[in-house]
Amino acid sequence: MTPAPNILVVLAHASLQRSRINRRLALAAAMLPNVTVHDLYDAYPDFDIDIPREQSLLEAADLVVIQHPLQWYSVPSLLKEWFDVVLEHGWAYGEGGNALTGKSYWLVTSTGGTHETYQIEGVHQHPFSSFLPAQEQTARLCGMTWQTPHVFHGANQADETAVSRHIETYIKQLQTYPHWLTNNGT
Numbered sequence: 001m002t003p004a005p006n007i008l009v010v011l012a013h014a015s016l017q018r019s020r021i022n023r024r025l026a027l028a029a030a031m032l033p034n035v036t037v038h039d040l041y042d043a044y045p046d047f048d049i050d051i052p053r054e055q056s057l058l059e060a061a062d063l064v065v066i067q068h069p070l071q072w073y074s075v076p077s078l079l080k081e082w083f084d085v086v087l088e089h090g091w092a093y094g095e096g097g098n099a100l101t102g103k104s105y106w107l108v109t110s111t112g113g114t115h116e117t118y119q120i121e122g123v124h125q126h127p128f129s130s131f132l133p134a135q136e137q138t139a140r141l142c143g144m145t146w147q148t149p150h151v152f153h154g155a156n157q158a159d160e161t162a163v164s165r166h167i168e169t170y171i172k173q174l175q176t177y178p179h180w181l182t183n184n185g186t
Contacts (some may be wrong), residue, residue, distance in 0.1 A: 002069075002177060003171030004033065005032040005034060005062040005063060005177055005178060006034060006036075006039060006060050006061050006062050006063075007029075007032075007034055007035045007036070007061060007063045007065065007174060007177060008035075008036050008057055008058065008060070008063070008064050008065065009026065009029050009035060009037045009065040009067050009081070009108075010024050010037060010038055010040065010065065010066050010082070011037055011038060011039045011041075011068070012040045012041065012066075012067070012068040012075065012076045012079035012082070013041065013067075013069055013076065014040065014066060014076055014077075014078070015041075015043055016039065016042075016078055018082065019069070020156070020158070020162060020163065020168070021110040021152050021155045021158075022068070022069055022110060024163065024167055025067060025069065025108065025166075025167055025170055026039070028147075028167050029065075029104045029170070029171065029174055029185070032171070032174055032175065034144065035058070035072065036173055038057060038062075040078050040079060040082055041076075041078055042089065044078060047078060047081055047099060049081065049082055049085050049086065051085055051086055051088070054082065054086040054093060055099065057087075058086070058100060058103075058154060059099055060101065060186050061103060062103060062104070062109060062177075062178070063103070063104045063106060063148075063177050063178070064100075064103055064104065064105050064106070064144070065106045065107075065108055065174075066079070066105065066106070066107050066135065067107075067108040067109070068109055068111050069109065069110045069111070069155070070110065070111045070134040074134070075135070081177070087100075087138070087142060092141075092142045093141045093142050094153065095142070098143060100142040100143055100144050100145070101142070102144075102145075103143075103144050103145070104144065104145045104147050104149040104177075104178070104181060105135075105138075105139035105145065105146055105147060105149065106149070107147075107149040107150070107151075107153055108130070108149070108150045108151075108170065109149060109150075109152075110151070110152040110153075110155040111151070111152070111153050111154070111155065113132035120135050132149065145181070147181060150169070150170055150173065152166045161162055
């Protein structure tokens with residue numbers, strides 16, 4: 001029998017206790033036996049990131065889930081710092097930097113704005129996918145396979161049925177990894 005894949009959820013939410021979506025996603029994922037939910041704001045409230053620890057967690061993972069709310073069209077500040085210091089040249093990319101090669105990168109994010117606001121004619125004047133190239137290229141530079149993101153739009157306005165359905169889909173995908181993988185290339 002094939003062992004269950006090791007899944008690492010790198011969670012970045014500065015006020016998780018007030019979150020409608022990310023907190024519940026993290027709590028549900030943490031109940032799965034092969035999933036480690038790693039809350040960066042809990043682990044590093046002073047932003048003093050333990051690079052060897054983080055690299056060890058990443059090396060052990062088959063699937064790396066980057067979970068955060070979209071903030072100002074980007075990632076929360078601690079997650080940006082995490083990318084900057086953990087994904088080192090010679091370790092994650094560049095000459096000899098193959099520690100993450102072949103792993104899957106799955107973005108799980110939420111937005112305050114609805115799907116309609118992420119259209120050319122919407123308030124953000126771009127489709128949601130326009131805000132993803134930095135993360136997608138980070139994954140590819142590190143030799144990882146970018147997976148189709150799991151996005152929840154309109155987190156502030158959503159009804160309980162939509163929230164529950166989103167969480168169920170997330171958990172089902174975690175439970176059935178790697179069977180749902182897309183072949184997006186590296």
